[in-house]
Each structure stands twice: as structure tokens, then as C-alpha cells.
Amino acid sequence: GAGVSQSPSNKVTEKGKDVELRCDPISGHTALYWYRQSLGQGLEFLIYFQGNSAPDKSGLPSDRFSAERTGGSVSTLTIQRTQQEDSAVYLCASSLGGANEKLFFGSGTQLSVL
Amino acid sequence: QKEVEQNSGPLSVPEGAIASLNCTYSDRGSQSFFWYRQYSGKSPELIMSIYSNGDKEDGRFTAQLNKASQYVSLLIRDSQPSDSATYLCARTHSNYQLIWGAGTKLIIKP
Numbered sequence: 001g002a003g004v005s006q007s008p009s010n011k012v013t014e015k016g017k018d019v020e021l022r023c024d025p026i027s028g029h030t031a032l033y034w035y036r037q038s039l040g041q042g043l044e045f046l047i048y049f050q051g052n053s054a055p056d057k058s059g060l061p062s063d064r065f066s067a068e069r070t071g072g073s074v075s076t077l078t079i080q081r082t083q084q085e086d087s088a089v090y091l092c093a094s095s096l097g098g099a100n101e102k103l104f105f106g107s108g109t110q111l112s113v114l
Numbered sequence: 115q116k117e118v119e120q121n122s123g124p125l126s127v128p129e130g131a132i133a134s135l136n137c138t139y140s141d142r143g144s145q146s147f148f149w150y151r152q153y154s155g156k157s158p159e160l161i162m163s164i165y166s167n168g169d170k171e172d173g174r175f176t177a178q179l180n181k182a183s184q185y186v187s188l189l190i191r192d193s194q195p196s197d198s199a200t201y202l203c204a205r206t207h208s209n210y211q212l213i214w215g216a217g218t219k220l221i222i223k224p
Contacts, residue, residue: 056210
């Protein structure tokens with residue numbers, strides 16, 4: 001695709017429900033990142049995928065969070081048993097790989113947990 | 115202690131003036147630095163990257179890096195209302211990770 005695509009753009013859920021957020025990176029980009037951004041805050045790293053390597057999950061805040069990337073392309077971030085503190089914008093970014101490469105961000109998913 | 119520090123602002127600058135945004139960091143081993151611009155309700159986009167001490171210019175934007183003093187700056191000349199946004203500073207943490215500041219909100223007043 002022309003850019004990084006994320007869906008849904010907005011998600012309102014009730015506390016305790018599970019949610020799935022989807023990211024479709026730019027074709028050919030081997031690196032994929034998930035970040036979380038709370039209002040007025042910087043980007044909090046969640047997870048990183050690079051090609052077929054094992055993902056870096058060190059930023060996931062709890063075991064309620066998980067992510068997968070199928071076929072080296074589309075990624076899904078799953079949050080189980082959502083809590084109110086999970087409310088934030090979840091951003092996906094892709095790049096050609098390496099920290100010096102430009103990150104291309106999707107438009108994000110605004111998650112609101114009631 | 116945050117690893118990348120930015121003044122949250124808002125920084126208000128009159129149209130046509132120079133906007134100066136600053137960022138300090140704590141890791142002397144950091145090699146690369148980035149400025150991303152984020153409009154309200156939108157995603158970040160890369161404005162400038164800088165790897166060596168000194169200045170790097172791109173149009174109206176100049177990035178300045180001083181590794182000895184551990185700061186990086188972004189200057190915006192001839193500021194326009196369209197420059198009003200939050201500017202995020204980031205540095206490399208590993209060969210694939212970035213550490214991000216919380217951003218400085220810039221307001222250009224017509």
C-alpha cells in the first residue's frame with residue numbers, strides 16, 4: 001500500500017473485554033514497531049518485529065498484551081481484559097530496518113476503555 | 115529520570131521569527147538523533163536526522179548537535195502558522211530502538 005494502514009481508527013470498549021488492533025505496513029518494510037502514546041506524552045515502545053527474527057517484546061507492559069506478525073507483513077496487537085489505563089493511541093510504524101531508518105507511522109488507533 | 119528531555123511548552127513564536135526547540139539527553143553513547151513533527155491528532159513524521167556534531171540545514175530547518183554538552187536543537191526560520199505542531203526529539207537506543215522525548219508544543223502566532 002501507499003502508507004502504513006491501521007484499523008480500526010477508533011475503538012471504544014468496556015473494561016474486561018479483549019481488543020485486536022491491526023497494522024498493515026508499507027510493502028517491503030521489514031521492520032515493524034508498535035508504540036503507545038498517552039495524551040501529552042511521548043511514544044512508549046511496545047514491541048518490535050524484524051523480518052523472521054524473534055520479536056523484541058521488552059516494552060509490553062503486562063502479559064495482557066501480545067502481538068504477532070504473520071508472513072512478515074500484517075501485525076495484530078491484542079490486549080486482553082482491557083483496563084482503563086490501557087486507554088491511549090496505539091501507533092504502528094514500519095521502516096526498512098535499523099534505528100537510523102525513517103519510521104513511517106500509521107494514523108493510529110484511539111482506544112478508549114470505559 | 116527521563117533519558118530524553120524536552121520542555122513541554124507551549125512555545126509561542128510570532129510568524130516570521132525563528133523558533134528554537136531544544137532537547138537534552140543522558141546517554142553519551144547515543145549516535146543518532148531525530149526530530150519528528152506531530153500535528154494535533156495526527157501521527158509523527160520525520161523532519162530532520164543528525165548524526166555528527168555541528169549543524170545540518172534543510173530548507174527552513176536547521177538541526178544542531180553538541181555531543182559534548184548532550185543537546186540537540188531544531189531551529190525553524192521564517193516560522194509559519196503551518197509549523198504549529200508538537201516536535202518530538204528521539205535518539206537511538208540500540209540498533210533498532212529509539213528513545214523519545216515527550217515533545218514540545220510549538221505555536222506560531224500570525
